[in-house]
Amino acid sequence: xxxxxxxxxxxSLLAGASALAACxxxxxxxxxxxxxxxxxxxxxxxxxxxxxxxxxxxxxLNLVAFTLRSGVDRAAIVRLMRVWTxxxxxxxxxxxxxxxxxxxxxxxxxxxxxxxxxxxxxFDAAGLAHQRPQWLHPIPAFDRDQLxxxxxxxxxxxxxxxDDALTLSxxxxxxxxxxxxxxxxxxxxxxxxNANGVLGKKETPRNLFGQKDGTVxxxxxxxxxxxxxxxxxxxWAVDGSCMVVxxxxxxxDEWEILDRTSREVSVGRTLDSGAPLTGGDEFSDADYExxxxxxxxxxxxxxxxxxxxxxxxxxxxxxxxxVFNYDLPPDPTSEELxxxxxxxICFQKDPDKQFTPIQQRLDEQDRLNQWITHIxxxxxxxxxxxxxxxxxxxxxxxxxxxxA
Amino acid sequence: xxxxxxxxxxxSLLAGASALAACxxxxxxxxxxxxxxxxxxxxxxxxxxxxxxxxxxxxxLNLVAFTLRSGVDRAAIVRLMRVWTxxxxxxxxxxxxxxxxxxxxxxxxxxxxxxxxxxxxxFDAAGLAHQRPQWLHPIPAFDRDQLxxxxxxxxxxxxxxxDDALTLSxxxxxxxxxxxxxxxxxxxxxxxxNANGVLGKKETPRNLFGQKDGTVxxxxxxxxxxxxxxxxxxxWAVDGSCMVVxxxxxxxDEWEILDRTSREVSVGRTLDSGAPLTGGDEFSDADYExxxxxxxxxxxxxxxxxxxxxxxxxxxxxxxxxVFNYDLPPDPTSEELxxxxxxxICFQKDPDKQFTPIQQRLDEQDRLNQWITHIxxxxxxxxxxxxxxxxxxxxxxxxxxxxA
Numbered sequence: 001x002x003x004x005x006x007x008x009x010x011x012s013l014l015a016g017a018s019a020l021a022a023c024x025x026x027x028x029x030x031x032x033x034x035x036x037x038x039x040x041x042x043x044x045x046x047x048x049x050x051x052x053x054x055x056x057x058x059x060x061l062n063l064v065a066f067t068l069r070s071g072v073d074r075a076a077i078v079r080l081m082r083v084w085t086x087x088x089x090x091x092x093x094x095x096x097x098x099x100x101x102x103x104x105x106x107x108x109x110x111x112x113x114x115x116x117x118x119x120x121x122x123f124d125a126a127g128l129a130h131q132r133p134q135w136l137h138p139i140p141a142f143d144r145d146q147l148x149x150x151x152x153x154x155x156x157x158x159x160x161x162x163d164d165a166l167t168l169s170x171x172x173x174x175x176x177x178x179x180x181x182x183x184x185x186x187x188x189x190x191x192x193x194n195a196n197g198v199l200g201k202k203e204t205p206r207n208l209f210g211q212k213d214g215t216v217x218x219x220x221x222x223x224x225x226x227x228x229x230x231x232x233x234x235x236w237a238v239d240g241s242c243m244v245v246x247x248x249x250x251x252x253d254e255w256e257i258l259d260r261t262s263r264e265v266s267v268g269r270t271l272d273s274g275a276p277l278t279g280g281d282e283f284s285d286a287d288y289e290x291x292x293x294x295x296x297x298x299x300x301x302x303x304x305x306x307x308x309x310x311x312x313x314x315x316x317x318x319x320x321x322x323v324f325n326y327d328l329p330p331d332p333t334s335e336e337l338x339x340x341x342x343x344x345i346c347f348q349k350d351p352d353k354q355f356t357p358i359q360q361r362l363d364e365q366d367r368l369n370q371w372i373t374h375i376x377x378x379x380x381x382x383x384x385x386x387x388x389x390x391x392x393x394x395x396x397x398x399x400x401x402x403x404a
Numbered sequence: 405x406x407x408x409x410x411x412x413x414x415x416s417l418l419a420g421a422s423a424l425a426a427c428x429x430x431x432x433x434x435x436x437x438x439x440x441x442x443x444x445x446x447x448x449x450x451x452x453x454x455x456x457x458x459x460x461x462x463x464x465l466n467l468v469a470f471t472l473r474s475g476v477d478r479a480a481i482v483r484l485m486r487v488w489t490x491x492x493x494x495x496x497x498x499x500x501x502x503x504x505x506x507x508x509x510x511x512x513x514x515x516x517x518x519x520x521x522x523x524x525x526x527f528d529a530a531g532l533a534h535q536r537p538q539w540l541h542p543i544p545a546f547d548r549d550q551l552x553x554x555x556x557x558x559x560x561x562x563x564x565x566x567d568d569a570l571t572l573s574x575x576x577x578x579x580x581x582x583x584x585x586x587x588x589x590x591x592x593x594x595x596x597x598n599a600n601g602v603l604g605k606k607e608t609p610r611n612l613f614g615q616k617d618g619t620v621x622x623x624x625x626x627x628x629x630x631x632x633x634x635x636x637x638x639x640w641a642v643d644g645s646c647m648v649v650x651x652x653x654x655x656x657d658e659w660e661i662l663d664r665t666s667r668e669v670s671v672g673r674t675l676d677s678g679a680p681l682t683g684g685d686e687f688s689d690a691d692y693e694x695x696x697x698x699x700x701x702x703x704x705x706x707x708x709x710x711x712x713x714x715x716x717x718x719x720x721x722x723x724x725x726x727v728f729n730y731d732l733p734p735d736p737t738s739e740e741l742x743x744x745x746x747x748x749i750c751f752q753k754d755p756d757k758q759f760t761p762i763q764q765r766l767d768e769q770d771r772l773n774q775w776i777t778h779i780x781x782x783x784x785x786x787x788x789x790x791x792x793x794x795x796x797x798x799x800x801x802x803x804x805x806x807x808a
Contacts, residue, residue: 038601059569059599101664102614104676108602150736165463165596169612169731169744173656176734176741185741188733192569195463195599197442198512208573210506252577260505272508327573329592330580332554337580337589340573 038163038196039108045092046387048239050397052113053322053347053382054224057205058161061191061324062172063245063343065119065154065378066183074126078402080182081116084158085386085396087178088114091171100174110164111196112171116397117157117243117380125155126402131234135242135352139377142363151247151376154186159243159345163196189247189376191324191343204274204282207325208340209255209371211267212274214321215282216309227354228320228347230384236400239384244319244355246344247376253337255371266367268305276305304368307361319346319354341372351379442567442600443512449496450791452643454801456517457726457751457786458628461609462565465595465728466576467649467747469523469558469782470587478530482806484586485520488562489790489800491582492518495575504578514568515600516575520801521561521647521784529559530806535638539646539756543781546767555651555780558590563647563749567600593651593780595728595747608678608686611729612744613659613775615671616678618725619686620713631758632724632751634788640804643788648723648759650748651780657741659775670771672709680709708772711765723750723758745776755783 043051068077087097092112096103123132138153158175162168176185193205204212218227225231230240255263264270268277268286276286278298288306290298299306310317327340348354362369388395447455472481491501496516500507527536542557562579566572580589597609608616622631629635634644659667668674672681672690680690682702692710694702703710714721731744752758766773792799 038599039603101660101667104610105614108598110599110602164599164602166598166602166610166729169596169729173612173731173742173744177660180741185734186736190733192573194512194570195442195514195568197601198514198568198570199443206508206570208577210509256505256581263505325570325573327577329594330589332590337584338577340577 038110040094041111041163041196042093042109043111043113045089045114046389046393047385048393049229049241049385050115050382051092051385052115052159052161053228053241054320055113056111057193057322057324058111058113059163059193059195060161060165060168061189061343062158062160062168063189063191063345064158064160064172064176065186065188066156066158066179067186068122068125068155068183069181072125072182074128074402076182077122077126077398078396080179081396081398081402083178084116084175087174088116088171089386091174097174097178102170102174105166105170106174108164108167110162110167112162112164112167113160114171114175115159115161115243115382117159117382118398118401119153119155119157119378119380121153122155128401128404131401131404133233133237133242133381135350136379136381139244139246139351139356139359139379142359142374144363144369145374145377147377148375151187151189151378153378156183157243157245157378157380189245189326189343191326193324207323207342208250208252208327208338209263210271211263211269212282213323213342215269215274217321218318223318224320226316227318228349230349234400234404236383236394236398236404237381241347241382242349242351243380243382244346244348244351245376245378245380246342246359246374248342248344249339249373249375250341251336251371251373252340265300266303266370268299268303300367302365302367304362304366307366308358310358314357317354317358319348319358321346341375347382442514444498445515445567445600446497446513447515447517449493449518450793450797451789452797453633453645453789454519454786455496455789456519456563456565457632457645458724459517460515461597461726461728462515462517463567463597463599464565464569464572465593465747466562466564466572467593467595467749468562468564468576468580469590469592470560470562470583471590472526472529472559472587473585476529476586478532478806480586481526481530481802482800484583485800485802485806487582488520488579491578492520492575493790495578501578501582506574506578509570509574510578512568512571514566514571516566516568516571517564518575518579519563519786521563521786522802522805523557523559523561523782523784525557526559532805532808535805535808537637537641537646537785539754540783540785543648543650543755543760543763543783546763546778548767548773549778549781551781552651552779555591555593555782557782560587561647561649561782561784593649593730593747595730597728611727611746612654612656612731612742613667614675615667615673616686617727617746619673619678620722621725622722627722628724630720631722632753634753638804638808640787640798640802640808641785645751645786646753646755647784647786648750648752648755649780649782649784650746650763650778652746652748653743653777653779654745655740655775655777656744669704670707670774672703672707704771706769706771708766708770711770712762714762718761721758721762723752723762725750745779751786 090097094109207213274282278287278290324343383398387393494501498513611617678686682691682694726749787802791797
């Protein structure tokens with residue numbers, strides 16, 4: 001195993017650290033010329049909120065969950081968070097983190113974001129159980145769940161996304177290595193969407209059932225504020241969020257037996273444009289009262305769309321989805337031709353009031369249930385954004401909480 | 405399991421196949437406007453050679469190996485090849501294959517290529533053992549090999565590549581499903597390079613050791629002809645090739661302990677520009693005679709570069725590399741922080757004269773051996789290109805061989 005000390009030892013052997021700095025400067029100059037290219041595109045790391053939540057989806061995801069090593073206490077967590085925040089800030093700017101010998105691998109951020117979350121058990125390890133948000137607990141078990149322990153709760157999570165898979169791989173590797181004295185990797189969920197440049201700016205990506213996935217996401221500052229950002233409670237939580245991760249297996253073999261009409265009825269939307277079956281375009285309001293010539297509802301009340309919408313007496317049941325597809329080699333012991341599904345990530349203020357009641361309704365009835373199975377679940381507190389230059393903000397992830 | 409019949413049954417339920425066609429036409433029109441966008445970029449499927457060999461690398465790879473189902477004989481293989489070739493041709497043009505209900509998933513080829521290869525055992529199943537090329541056998545075992553059966557030889561292979569991961573996923577899924585009556589998936593090796601738009605046209609991609617990987621690849625028609633395309637023997641083989649697949653695990657934990665000088669010495673090239681340690685740029689000739697002030701060779705004779713170069717008395721030891729990185733979740737039972745390496749794919753006329761003698765030298769001595777391990781190996785005959793409009797060419801993969 002490589003320890004951070006060993007890794008820095010390697011660095012100290014380097015004759016001229018300044019050679020790296022010079023190299024990095026050259027990269028900057030050639031990047032400046034190509035400032036509009038994907039390579040040079042960067043998402044601001046610091047800010048009121050962490051990046052990677054309300055910022056645009058990237059093409060590639062590594063969602064990495066960690067277990068704290070035994071004996072890691074609050075002081076050690078603070079050290080880890082200082083290192084991780086500093087390194088993530090550098091990587092997201094296309095700069096080489098301190099001690100890294102791979103400037104060439106960090107030079108193309110391609111919209112890299114690194115977002116950190118704390119599991120319920122981190123509060124225990126930090127001696128902060130009394131501070132744990134009331135909602136930070138496993139999502140209640142649903143009847144249809146087939147959760148596998150290997151995709152379960154963990155102490156810490158990093159959501160790392162980039163439009164470049166090599167950059168993503170290097171950033172993930174760097175963060176795992178930088179934290180090695182404090183954490184071990186528990187699981188890694190890898191996912192993808194369309195490549196940058198394939199979809200138009202307002203086009204909704206599709207999942208592997210061919211459906212536009214995320215049409216009803218909150219849009220604009222106010223809707224996202226209302227759905228995703230914590231606005232009350234202790235100051236260390238305000239402007240943070242809650243991330244729920246569900247791993248959802250999708251049975252393509254069975255799904256694809258359906259004709260297109262049946263596929264559309266199960267969701268309540270057309271496959272091509274994503275418009276509600278009552279007409280209009282993707283973003284048109286659905287008419288749940290509309291009837292066809294037989295007097296039957298045009299949008300099936302058991303459709304995914306009808307079941308997932310917020311009830312009239314609780315319009316706050318809205319989540320900010322940030323969902324990626326997965327498609328892995330088929331399991332050789334299974335008859336299924338594919339091993340595919342969703343790394344379903346959503347953000348909200350309080351899952352007890354948002355994700356859980358929505359999923360409760362879907363678990364009870366949703367035409368899509370015939371083809372999907374929830375096989376993993378985890379919940380994380382997402383600390384607010386950082387900014388070392390702003391005295392009102394944390395300079396590292398969770399500083400307000402961990403130094404409370 | 406879904407059979408092709410079941411799948412086509414689904415298709416037949418569709419009221420209006422013409423609706424799909426119309427939809428596809430609309431997609432075409434809007435694509436025409438954005439013809440320079442990544443979405444619409446397509447690589448010609450038909451031609452003298454199969455695409456996906458000498459055509460530019462894409463960002464994403466699914467290399468899928470198949471086992472013929474029992475009872476699949478030459479006539480059945482011909483049926484499979486007719487279906488697969490036709491469907492691959494449509495997918496690579498951004499068109500919807502016959503019977504597919506997912507036109508939206510096929511509309512953005514993003515440089516999709518699908519390349520087919522035949523394993524040694526396919527010749528037995530087809531009753532064509534007497535036609536099998538002499539070189540079509542497992543690569544001889546090397547001392548350092550740690551081959552795992554799960555990455556071994558197989559009857560058939562499809563190399564599917566695209567700059568868009570969703571397109572790749574759909575195309576892979578479609579091909580597996582279209583072949584389900586004939587073949588079962590044996591393994592799938594997934595890999596990646598930089599996203600389209602990140603590297604300049606002549607920039608060489610890097611592997612996860614941070615090295616430019618592929619600098620000495622043959623370039624231009626003549627070099628590629630000499631290295632990769634079969635030019636003698638039966639007409640069904642001419643303009644085909646041989647694909648060798650090696651899965652090479654890379655131990656990043658140990659590699660990253662090295663300082664940059666040691667990393668560069670082990671390969672013989674600088675990390676930043678990829679130039680030989682004797683100077684110049686990435687494509688400069690190395691000076692193997694150059695000595696440093698101590699009288700030692702500047703390029704270590706045990707470096708990867710020195711060991712892999714063709715000997716003076718056998719300049720034909722050149723291969724066309726088409727290599728992708730892999731980076732999977734770390735094995736929870738291992739102390740290693742990463743599970744990474746190369747899906748090493750190379751093309752040549754004859755591996756007994758090209759890949760094998762090169763690898764024999766590397767296996768005996770190569771400074772890189774300390775950090776890499778070959779864990780999989782497979783060899784395939786790549787039939788020549790197809791063109792239904794050209795009476796001198798096959799209209800489906802392997803037609804010349806299978807109809808001999």
